[in-house]
Amino acid sequence: MNAYIFTGQGSQFVGMGKKLYQNSDFAKKLFLLSNDILGFKITDIMFNSPIEILKKTKYTQLAIYIYSFIQAKLLDNFNPDMVAGHSLGEFSALASIDVFSFEEGLILVEKRGSLMQKICEQIPGGMAVVFGLDDHFIESFCKKDKGIVVPSNYNSPGQLVISGEEKALKRVCFSLEKKGAKRILRLPVHGAFHSPIMFSMKKKLEIFIENIHFKDSKYPIYQNVTAKPENKCSRIKKNIIEQLTSPVKWKQSVINMIHHGARSFIEIGPKNILQGMIKKIFNEIRKKNEM
Incomplete structure (x- = not known):
């Protein structure tokens, strides 16, 4: 079975998406749409800005979300048996499997990133x-x-x-x-993500998220908060709010995916940073089975 996994913060690099923009009409259309929705040129930040600008949470999250969604949609055969995303990657995964639209996801990620950036500056x-x-x-x-x-x-x-x-x-x-x-x-971040420090933004995001239209998922998504497969939109919505102050249970999610039949993990994102983790988890399972 095929599991598609989506990277989070830390996978960004200057120039990310530039080749997609130049070589794909579909990608170019979505990049330009993103600029219009956001009211500024995220493409300039992704393609040309100094890394210190791109590393700012409010830009990093948008850049990775846009890149990952485009990459997923450009795959010849995007037909997952299950999906998961590491932190921010969960939002890319949800948009890619049509739990919410690309546009609504972009607005949601922009709000999440801006709120997180404010807390980083305050605490x-x-x-x-x-x-x-x-x-x-x-x-x-x-x-x-x-x-x-x-x-x-x-x-x-x-x-x-x-x-x-x-x-x-x-x-x-x-x-x-x-x-x-x-x-x-x-880590090269200036905030305490997935900790109680993020609590003050939880209610704000919860109010904002009520305006986003969620659908049930066609594919099981193993969410960071529970590490269990979810399909119902009400549960998915609750879990991405809880994710702000809860730990990312990535190891537990991957173990559950393997136990449920995943043997191939296809990574989506600017850089492959999850594959090393997957190998270590596979090795641990093998050792336990040999004991």
């Missing part, structure tokens, strides 16, 4: 990838800290992202280094 925070420690061990250190710091992305075996306010994040990273983390990598 200093960040995210860090911890390599080589058990998930439960990392969770216990987050719970012990007096500040706001939580697990935010369960990516793969031995790779967990933590997210929180700057001082708390630094304290926990320092402690985990002392306790044997192989490596700790700060």
